[in-house]
Amino acid sequence: MRGERLHGFRALCRQRDLAVTHQRTIIYEALFSMSGHPSPEQVYERVRQQIPSISLATVYKTINTFLETGIVHEASLHHGSLRLDSNLEPHHHMVCTKCKAIFDLEPEAIGPVLMKGALPNGFRVQRLSVEVLGLCERCANSQNGSLQGVNQRLAS
Amino acid sequence: MRGERLHGFRALCRQRDLAVTHQRTIIYEALFSMSGHPSPEQVYERVRQQIPSISLATVYKTINTFLETGIVHEASLHHGSLRLDSNLEPHHHMVCTKCKAIFDLEPEAIGPVLMKGALPNGFRVQRLSVEVLGLCERCANSQNGSLQGVNQRLAS
DNA sequence: GTACCTGCAAATTTTTTGCGCGACA
DNA sequence: TGTCGCGCAAAAAATTTGCAGGTAC
Secondary structure (H helix, E strand, O other): OHHHHHHHHHHHHHHHOOOOOHHHHHHHHHHHHOOOOOOHHHHHHHHHOOOOOOOHHHHHHHHHHHHHOOOOEEOOOOOOOOOEEOOOOOOEEEEEOOOOOEEEEOHHHEOOOOEOOOOOOOOEEEEEEEEEEEEOHHHHHOOOOOOHHHHHHHHO | OHHHHHHHHHHHHHHOOOOOOHHHHHHHHHHHHOOOOOOHHHHHHHHHOOOOOOOHHHHHHHHHHHHHOOOOEEOOOOOOOOOEEOOOOOOEEEEEOOOOOEEEEOHHHEOOOOEOOOOOOOOEEEEEEEEEEEEOHHHHHOOOOHHHHHHHHHHO
16 A cells, blocks of 8 residues: 555656655655645644654645646645635636636536535535636646736736 | 615624724725725725725735625635645535635535536636535534624524 | 755745724714 | 724745755656
8 A cells, every 4th residue: 555655656756757756755645644634834744753854845845846747736726815706696616727817607607516415513504616627718828837927917 | 886885885884893984995895896806915906096095904904804794705715825635536625614624525425516608718627626615513613703693694 | 967856044925913093983 | 982993014924936965867
C-alpha cells in the first residue's frame, strides 16, 4: 500500500517532468494521510514532524506545483480574496479554475439536485450550491498562464 | 426603483438593529449595482467615487456586518486560507457557513446533476461540484451571538 | 553538468484591530 | 445623550518572491 503510493508518486512526477525530491514525497504523503481538508499551515505542521528543517515557503511552493499539475485539488474555490454575491435568490455559479472568474448561471440552467443519503451528524442545511468548474473562453484559448491577473480583472 | 431599494435598505437595517449610515447606504448601493462578484477592494474603488474620504477598513467592517446579518452572501466559500483536497475522485462537500469546516459527502449522497441550459460563451467544463451549505452540529447548537439568531429567523 | 529545487529572509497582499472623534437614534 | 460607526494607523494573517547553495537526473 505504502509502496504502491510511493510508486504512484514517482510515476505522477515523471508524467509531469517533476523531480522526485524528499520534500515533495513527504508532502505528498502528508496530504493523502490527512483526513480533513488541510490548509498549507496544517500540512506544514505535519511535514515538520518528518523534516523539521523544512520551510513554510517550500510547502507553499510544492502545494502550488501539485495544484498546477493536478496532483491535488482545491477544496474551496479559494479566491484569494473575498468575493461578494448580492443576489440572495437561489442560483448557481460557473467558475474558471484558471483565472477564478465567477459567472452566474440562470436558475433553470441546473436541474433540481437530489439529496439521497443522510447527512452526517445533525448538519442543518441552509442552501445548496452547484458549481460548474472549468475554463472560461479566454483561458481555454490562451495557452500561457501569464494573463491570469488580467483575465480576472477583465472578467468582473 | 431607487427609492424602493433605499427603503428596503432602511428596513433591512431596522430588522437587524443596524444604524443607517451614509457609508453603509453607499456600500449597499455599490454592491447591488456591481454586476460581477466584486472583492472588497473593488467595492472600495467604486465607493470612493461617491465618498472619497472613506477608508478601506470601513468597507471591510461594513461588508463583514452585511455578511453576518445576511444582507449579502459570499460568492466563494472563502476559507481565508487555501484548503486542499487529495481525493481526485468526483465527490461533493458539505460546508459549515459559520466555522467553515468542510465535510466530504459520499458520491451517492447527491443525485446526478442535470445541466439544462447552454453555458455562456464557450466555457469548457471540467467538473461539477455540489456544495451543501449550512451549519454543522456544533455551530447549530451554539446559540451565542445575537446576530446568529437574526440570521436564523430571517433564513426561515 | 545543468537545470531545477530548497531554505531563508524580506516583500506583498489581504484582512483585522485599537483608539479617539463624530454621527445616528 | 449614549451608543455605535468611522477613519487612521498599525498589526496580523496568508502568500509570494529573490537569491544563494544544494540535489535530482
